[in-house]
Amino acid sequence: MHIITHTCSDCGTVVAANELEANRVMKCPGLGCQSVLRFDDLPADDRDFFLDNREQYQL
């Protein structure tokens, strides 16, 4: 399965696309990091792939 993740540009914490999609906007889970991560931060190709295949990503 193609894993889609987003890497926080501030602290390097990796967040799974399904978490971003569920929350749309979420505070970075990195310790002490105040960055806000958005599903829209993902590249368009990754967003399209995720939305086309989202049933595969349900936990």
Ligand SMILES: [Zn+2]
């Ligand atoms: Zn971060």
